[in-house]
Amino acid sequence: MPRRPFPVPDVDELEIHRKLSMFGLTETDVHRLSMARPTIRLHTDEIINSFYAHVSEYPELVQFIPDLNTLRGLRIAMKHYVDGFGENFETPEYFARQRRVGMVHEKIGIRPGWYMAAFTYLGMTIKSFVTREFTGSPAELAEMLESIQKICQLDATLAIETYHLSAMERIEGLMTQLERDQDEIRRIAQTDPLTGLLNRRYFLEKLEAEFHRCKNFGRPLCVMLLDLDNFKSINDRYGHPVGDDVLQATGQVLRENVRGTDWCGRIGGEELAIVLPECNLATANLIGDRIRLAIRALEFGEESTRFSPSVSIGLCGITYDFHESAAMLKLADDALYRAKKDGKNRVCVGGQPMTVVAGM
Incomplete structure (x- = not known):
């Protein structure tokens, strides 16, 4: 049975505009990121290898990678993210995709603190490869790293926002199930099991x-x-x-x-x-x-x-x-x-x- 897709809140143009304004993301950042993306894509595998080598040092995170198939799936998802880092960040599709990341991580049980720590390391790794390969002036490099940092902050914010929405939805679901269970326990306690009448x-x-x-x-x-x-x-x-x-x-x-x-x-x-x-x-x-x-x-x-x-x-x-x-x-x-x-x-x-x- 196919997994039901996570319900991601709708995103309207006004919200996108306000979010981008909050992080200072403009057309200039679009250009800077397009300049950085070829370097990032060139080193995607190295970035991913470095990330998972770091993650493997923490049992709290390793528990969410129980087998090779899971690891393979995670690496594929991360490759899509790294290859398209910051691409089309001003679109509803981008916002929805990043929000889904938070909902997925909440669903599998990764706490926000660990998610943020791992995501921060990923951003640092991306910036380190860009820094090493960049051939322009120090001022241009600083501007490019600033744009990369903005995208990291935007992506983290979108994920954490829906992380909490998903957690609240899950809690509400648990509360509803608890009420159903209590009703069932009450019904069993009040009912004759053979006839279905009151005991x-x-x-x-x-x-x-x-x-x-x-x-x-x-x-x-x-x-x-x-x-x-x-x-x-x-x-x-x-x-x-x-x-x-x-x-x-x-x-x-x-x-x-x-x-x-x-x-x-x-x-x-x-x-x-x-x-x-x-x-x-x-x-x-x-x-x-x-x-x-x-x-x-x-x-x-x-x-x-x-x-x-x-x-x-x-x-x-x-x-x-x-x-x-x-x-x-x-x-x-x-x-x-x-x-x-x-x-x-x-x-x-x-x-x-x-x-x-x-x-x-």
């Missing part, structure tokens, strides 16, 4: 929060307990993997048949539960019966031993007499027991709901 602890937390909110503001609230009928017999006859399939499918039925504001959880082996905020008993009864019929429509097992599970459901609505959510669970559990006792595969309601504020 018992988190379900009870949600019930407690909704209980106090609805009681304090006089809003309706219902709790539904569901228990798969004859579940032990299903495990014994068809095996636990089939029993797991039944539980998973039941969890899916619950998710598909409740409202977006409801909370579904698994609070025991085959016992599930739903918190229905802002829901009166009549509506909850309809939801419960819809769930019951959907579960009854499921089929499991081989062709000759196919079966459809059933579920018994106990419902309870909030009343003024309740002082804690556990009282609602107790009343819903009593209704569930009655549903089991009366023949299973049915919905039973326990308790009387409180009168809620107008509009419900």
